[in-house]
Amino acid sequence: MNHSSRLLQDAVEAFSSLPGIGRKTALRLALHLLKQEPEQVDHLSDAIKQFRREIRLCSACFNLSDQDLCAICTDHHRNKQTICVVESVRDVMAIEETQQYRGLYHVLGGVINPLDGVGPEQLQIESLLVRIRKHAPEEIIMAISPTIEGETTIYYISRLMRELPVRISTIARGVAFGGELEYADEITLGRSIMSRIPYATNSE
Amino acid sequence: MNHSSRLLQDAVEAFSSLPGIGRKTALRLALHLLKQEPEQVDHLSDAIKQFRREIRLCSACFNLSDQDLCAICTDHHRNKQTICVVESVRDVMAIEETQQYRGLYHVLGGVINPLDGVGPEQLQIESLLVRIRKHAPEEIIMAISPTIEGETTIYYISRLMRELPVRISTIARGVAFGGELEYADEITLGRSIMSRIPYATNSE
Known part of the structure; x- marks a missing residue:
């Protein structure tokens, strides 16, 4: 489209x-900007630029962060005895x-x-081991998607942690609530029968 | 959502x-920016800011323009004897x-x-009359949506132009091609029967 x-x-x-x-959507967005005050559009434009220029990864947990350490790592109210291992920053948000x-x-x-050329050395696995050795947390929760690649990663990491005095758990898998x-x-149904859990009744 | x-x-x-x-889409877009080079994101951000700051309306036809006169008004290949009157810049694009x-x-x-408080004085009607008086085009095409408000506007403008030596036409209305x-x-069907047009056969 030639916009003259x-x-x-x-x-x-x-x-x-x-x-x-x-x-078409891009055109609609651009024309929408014309109805805004120039200052508002400057603010939008600056927020995008500043985000890309200044955001970094937390030096401890590799979550998105404004400073060297992220808001979660520096929060004194959080339990430092548990580390939840996730795939991406979106999982942290979720x-x-x-x-x-x-x-x-x-x-x-x-x-x-x-297949995608991602080996253990491309991931923050070594830094996790260093962190566990240094801070000796009680529990590591593997909150990783239950896919072939995810299970492989959990297995790989748990093997490396065998010698370390830490409890390893994974998030519960099974039939989703409301499902x-x-x-x-x-596979989900089969495994959720295999790893069935005791039912707590009110009379207990 | 608290993003830390x-x-x-x-x-x-x-x-x-x-x-x-x-x-959710906004978050997806923001995380997408992290995969881009900072220079690319600067370019995106600058294009948005510059667009809002520097775009203006053509002083002759009120289309969006980078200079005082828009690319259509300054194009010597265009027929200056016809002026197509439209509601918005989106209609020019269409x-x-x-x-x-x-x-x-x-x-x-x-x-x-x-009802929306839009009277003739808020619209570029006076400037249209000045333009017609000054450049004496042969034809004015009213390409305005066939709504109540659109028809009122066409009627209002055509009354003002009664004394001017210019031909006025409207775009054809009827059943859409492929409809x-x-x-x-x-109303469309009724009017398209009333204003039926002679059918040109190949033998003619």
Whole structure:
């Protein structure tokens, strides 16, 4: 589409470089900006630029951070005896959203995936071992997706930690809450029967 | 959602201030930026800021423009005897996309809509009359949406132009190409029977 304005063309191209935004949506976004005050648009533009320029990874847990250590690692109210090992910063966000976990994290930056050329040395596994040796936490929770690559990664890390005095657990897997049994895949259903848990009744 | 990073929070808020982008999409866009080179993100950010700061309306036709006069008004290959009157810059783009029109435009900036407080004085109607008096074009094409407000605007402008030596036309209205007759609304269908046009056969 020829917009007879280079400025408009550039703005449309900028927006459509983002994932899931086509040229029509990009045009709509650009025209929307014209209805905003220039100061508001400056603020938007600066927030994007500053985010990319200044964000970094926490030097302890590799979560996204504004400073050297992230807000979770520096929070004195969090339980430093538990480290939850996750694949990505999105997983940290997802777990934080549940408000069920008050320990620390360790972001691996992916899972072992030889087909994609991701070996253990590309992940934050060595730094996890260093951290465990240094701070001696009580428990490591493996909150990694139950895929082939995820299970491989959990196995690999747990082997490295065999000698360390730390308890290792994984998040519970099974039929999701609200899920229909008949629609659960057979591996999930099979395993959730194998690893069934005692039922606590009210009379107990 | 608390992102434990103010920079991320700001970027997510910036993106979600755009129409049609919720907080989940905004987060996805922000995390996408981390995979880009900082220079690429600067370019995106600058294109948005520059667009809002530097774009203006063409002083002749009120289309979006980088200079005082827009690329269409300054194009010597365009037919200056025809002015197509449209509601918005989006309509200019839509008509340009068809590649069927090689004349000039005049962007009103809306239609007369008393309920929304839009009167003739808020629109570029006076400037259209000045332009017609000065350049004496042969034809004015009213390419305005066939709504109540659109028809009112066409009627209002055509009354003002009664004394001027210019031909006024409107775009053809009727059942859309590829449209099914039975699904056309009754006003469109009724009017397209009333204003039926002679059928040119190959033998003629």
